[in-house]
Amino acid sequence: MISGYLVTILITVTLYAMLAHSLNIITGRAGQISLGHAAFFGIGAYITALLYTEAGFPFGLSVLLAGLGAGLIGALLGIPCLRVRDDFLAITTMGINFVVEAVFLYIPFFGGAMGIGGINLPKWLGREMTKPEYFLLILAVFLLLLLLDRKLDRSWIGLAWASIREDEQAAEAMGVDVVRFKVIAFSLGSAIAGLAGGFYAHFLTFIMPQNFGFGQSIVILCMVVFGGIGTRWGPVLGALVLGILPEISRPIMEYRTLLYGLLLLAMMRFQPGGLLGEESILTKFFRRMWTPLRKSHPA
Amino acid sequence: MLIQQLTNGIAIGSVYALISLGLTMVYGILRILHVAHAGIYALGAYIGWFTFRFVGEFWLSLFVGMAGSALAGYLVERFLYSPLLHLPRIAPLIVSIGLFIAMEEAFRIVAGPHTLTYNAQVGIGNLSLGSFQLTETQLLILAVTFVILVVLWTVLSRTRTGLAMRACAMDAEIASSFGVNVNGIVAVNFLLGSAMAGAAGVLIGVYDNQVWPTMGSIPAYKALAIVVLGGLGSIPGTVLASLIVGLAETFFIGVLAIPFPRDAVAFVAMILVLMFRPYGLLGKA
Numbered sequence: 001m002i003s004g005y006l007v008t009i010l011i012t013v014t015l016y017a018m019l020a021h022s023l024n025i026i027t028g029r030a031g032q033i034s035l036g037h038a039a040f041f042g043i044g045a046y047i048t049a050l051l052y053t054e055a056g057f058p059f060g061l062s063v064l065l066a067g068l069g070a071g072l073i074g075a076l077l078g079i080p081c082l083r084v085r086d087d088f089l090a091i092t093t094m095g096i097n098f099v100v101e102a103v104f105l106y107i108p109f110f111g112g113a114m115g116i117g118g119i120n121l122p123k124w125l126g127r128e129m130t131k132p133e134y135f136l137l138i139l140a141v142f143l144l145l146l147l148l149d150r151k152l153d154r155s156w157i158g159l160a161w162a163s164i165r166e167d168e169q170a171a172e173a174m175g176v177d178v179v180r181f182k183v184i185a186f187s188l189g190s191a192i193a194g195l196a197g198g199f200y201a202h203f204l205t206f207i208m209p210q211n212f213g214f215g216q217s218i219v220i221l222c223m224v225v226f227g228g229i230g231t232r233w234g235p236v237l238g239a240l241v242l243g244i245l246p247e248i249s250r251p252i253m254e255y256r257t258l259l260y261g262l263l264l265l266a267m268m269r270f271q272p273g274g275l276l277g278e279e280s281i282l283t284k285f286f287r288r289m290w291t292p293l294r295k296s297h298p299a
Numbered sequence: 300m301l302i303q304q305l306t307n308g309i310a311i312g313s314v315y316a317l318i319s320l321g322l323t324m325v326y327g328i329l330r331i332l333h334v335a336h337a338g339i340y341a342l343g344a345y346i347g348w349f350t351f352r353f354v355g356e357f358w359l360s361l362f363v364g365m366a367g368s369a370l371a372g373y374l375v376e377r378f379l380y381s382p383l384l385h386l387p388r389i390a391p392l393i394v395s396i397g398l399f400i401a402m403e404e405a406f407r408i409v410a411g412p413h414t415l416t417y418n419a420q421v422g423i424g425n426l427s428l429g430s431f432q433l434t435e436t437q438l439l440i441l442a443v444t445f446v447i448l449v450v451l452w453t454v455l456s457r458t459r460t461g462l463a464m465r466a467c468a469m470d471a472e473i474a475s476s477f478g479v480n481v482n483g484i485v486a487v488n489f490l491l492g493s494a495m496a497g498a499a500g501v502l503i504g505v506y507d508n509q510v511w512p513t514m515g516s517i518p519a520y521k522a523l524a525i526v527v528l529g530g531l532g533s534i535p536g537t538v539l540a541s542l543i544v545g546l547a548e549t550f551f552i553g554v555l556a557i558p559f560p561r562d563a564v565a566f567v568a569m570i571l572v573l574m575f576r577p578y579g580l581l582g583k584a
Contacts, residue, residue: 095566258404264397
């Protein structure tokens with residue numbers, strides 16, 4: 001039996017991977033920088049929490065509606081947001097994050113600074129699900145999402161996103177409906193973040209506005225960029241490394257945030273494509289390992 | 300009462316302007332969201348505080364704080380940003396965030412986690428006209444900001460360097476083809492912008508009578524909201540937006556007592572304005 005501590009880390013890292021993956025759809029695939037992704041994570045968590053504790057919805061439905069709700073709000077906020085471009089969009093999404101956090105914090109309906117408690121792990125086989133089981137459930141959902149990502153990447157949606165990312169004006173000139181595909185990316189990314197929020201709420205059993213602040217958005221963005229923006233496995237690796245880092249660096253508690261900052265800085269300065277980016281040492285290493293293998297077995 | 304709040308708002312707005320101007324100047328020329336600018340601001344406060352502690356002279360500490368910040372800003376540009384300029388803009392953004400996190404931690408480790416009191420006697424004295432009061436530090440902020448803005452305006456509009464700076468902000472490539480030393484101008488931008496942030500750090504340190512490791516956190520994002528509100532890269536727009544946000548914060552929170560987080564005011568203003576003017580108040584497409 002794996003220890004409770006390890007399971008907690010595993011669940012946290014998987015949820016971060018889900019969040020990084022969802023942000024990667026918006027920022028990596030469609031090329032729209034978002035600095036407020038935690039807002040949709042939070043919206044999902046609050047939808048779940050309210051449906052579950054106030055309206056008595058079952059676990060599955062509350063999490064599913066969290067995803068749908070966050071996606072819908074993402075689309076609604078996305079439409080005016082996408083009127084602005086590039087850096088304006090980055091700051092606007094950051095603003096949305098602050099406003100959403102303020103709403104959770106200052107409107108009594110959302111529980112204020114105390115947050116919402118009494119959200120439980122789901123029931124299963126007539127008892128409460130254990131944490132390792134819950135971890136497997138989240139992992140399964142996440143793998144499904146990765147499969148979906150693979151499908152999307154190779155579909156016309158993926159192509160349209162790539163064209164917008166590379167050159168928005170050229171894409172528009174070629175007849176790509178830029179606004180529509182941006183909104184699709186925005187709402188899909190937000191929906192997955194909302195789903196992660198739903199799982200998170202049931203895992204933590206109580207949520208507070210501070211869990212979904214701007215700092216959290218930055219953490220998610222750093223995972224995406226650190227691992228390799230726009231790649232499928234990069235954000236997952238980023239979530240793994242940056243999610244585990246605070247745990248393994250407990251002995252040097254005093255310096256770990258400093259280390260975190262310096263690591264990000266050094267990484268971007270010397271490997272700007274991320275760990276699994278096109279030009280990274282790791283990618284080149286794998287390619288070198290792979291090429292002789294292929295050459296020795298000519299097809 | 301109303302005039303009192305107006306003065307408070309303008310004083311706060313002036314400090315915002317000092318911080319945001321550097322940010323908008325950097326953006327205007329390099330198109331980088333320089334989050335670590337708020338780290339430079341806190342650094343200025345710390346350098347000023349150390350100087351004041353050892354020398355005991357406020358004006359010298361203000362000057363040293365500005366000079367130290369300017370140097371730090373220059374080093375950041377030279378060694379971190381300039382090698383990354385050919386990359387997608389998210390790379391310098393993440394470098395900037397990483398640097399900002401590291402700087403805050405460095406302050407905490409070097410100077411300790413507690414707040415330090417910056418109890419400087421400037422020697423101007425309070426100003427009171429009947430019921431209207433201007434504290435010494437408010438007077439100081441208004442005077443220093445005014446002087447700095449006049450200097451900045453003179454440099455930008457009356458000198459050859461200023462002309463080159465404006466040219467680079469419009470189009471660095473074309474400016475370069477006309478013989479402007481773009482790298483030099485970028486350096487000047489960082490030196491000036493960072494010196495202003497350092498001045499803001501020292502002024503806030505004295506105004507609030509405290510210097511603490513995370514003092515840059517709120518300015519880090521509020522200044523971004525302000526420069527976007529004013530129109531990224533627009534200097535007059537930034538000054539206008541700073542004053543608007545300073546006044547709005549003081550009025551909504553101080554006068555109307557709306558239970559709303561003070562630090563979200565800038566963002567609400569920004570989002571509202573962007574819906575109607577996607578490039579900010581005085582920005583151009």
